[in-house]
Amino acid sequence: MRAAALTEYGPPEVLRSVELPDPRVGPGQVRVRPRIAGVQPFDCGVRTGVFPRTLTGDFPIVPGNEFAGTIDRIGPGVTGFAVGDSVLGFCTLGAYAESLVVAADQVARKPGGMSWETAGCFSGSAQGARNAFAEMRVTSGDVVLINGASGGLGTMAVQLARAKGAAKVVGTASEANHDYVRALGAVPVAYGPGLADRLRAVVPEGFDTALGFEPDGLRASLDVVHDRTRVVTMVYSDEIAALGIQDWTGVRSAEGMSEMLALYERGDLTVHVRARYPLADAAAAHRDVGAGHGRGKVVISIA
Structure with missing residues (x-):
């Protein structure tokens, strides 16, 4: 082969x-x-x-x-x-x-x-988002922050948050991807210096939970999320570990794949x-x- x-x-x-x-x-x-x-x-x-x-x-x-x-x-x-x-x-x-x-x-x-x-x-992004949300303890009515919302996992996470009944979803992305993030159902916010302030401007009351992948976004997440134990990353680095955030990947399974496929067939995921x-x-x-x-x-x- x-x-x-x-x-x-x-x-x-x-x-x-x-x-x-x-x-x-x-x-x-x-x-x-x-x-x-x-x-x-x-x-x-x-x-x-x-x-x-x-x-x-x-x-x-x-x-x-x-x-x-x-x-x-x-x-x-x-x-x-x-x-x-x-x-x-x-x-x-x-x-x-x-x-x-x-x-x-x-x-x-x-x-x-x-x-x-x-x-x-x-399978990768669908189950990755599912497993991350289990660790983030996402429930209906949450205000959810997704860093890197235009990527493969971010795209799936925004849609899954909406399917789970999130009150509001905010996604960080480069300016060129803001219309894409908006179409997924999230409020787009630009990357870069001052991110925490821009997030507070969108959600003054703060966020319930956040998913992130790189240190700058995770630092901002820690500043705006009520409970830092609900800030989750699926990427490990020494810099991220120094923030006190543990990497977490979960376990993919037949059950997890079936659950996400059901959401796809229902039209909740693209x-x-x-x-x-x-x-x-x-x-x-x-x-x-x-x-x-x-x-x-x-x-x-x-x-």
Whole structure:
């Protein structure tokens, strides 16, 4: 099979096309031929070597943690799926490839009206937002702050806050993305110095909870949120740790994916795909995601 893999850590250019053996399916597993793989900031971290080898294993390392495709093998003990089923799913590594083996509870049937592009980049941001909101303890009537509201996770988080009955959602974003954030249902506020003051101008009474990804936004969040234990990040750095905020990622699950798919089918969630790259140009997809300030998601086309 073809795959985009790393044989060393470094800039996007270390992600190269390679030929690898097709994986074999085992008990409780399914083998999927992915058509689309989403590109997450997590994948960029794998590429640069920020995670321990206990997570990534040895080279060659194939990144990619969300995908959509067709089942072509069923392992012993698997029920509820058949060869030829269209599915979407999640993994830690391996999605930038023509073949992928995962546990059967890491895939779900692709809704008939969901495009392959949407399916391939749904699980990561959808479950990320769900898990973050559980830690943030978001409930109906909350005033919610989403830093980085135009990105893949931010886009999903704004919509999920609205679906959960938030009284108001405010999203930080670059000026060029304010109309996009507004269309999602959030009040846009510009990044940069003086952010806390701009947030207070929009919500003088303060926020109930906040999600953030970088130190400046998290500092402002701590200034305007009533309970600092409800300020949550899904990104770790020494600078963020010094603020007293713990990184938290939660655990993706079949239950979580089913819950978010139900919201999608109800019309509460949409996905914006801003760019699509071929598998042979996975490095360009990483450059795109690494540049930041983009709207929605980037995907890799495999088949």
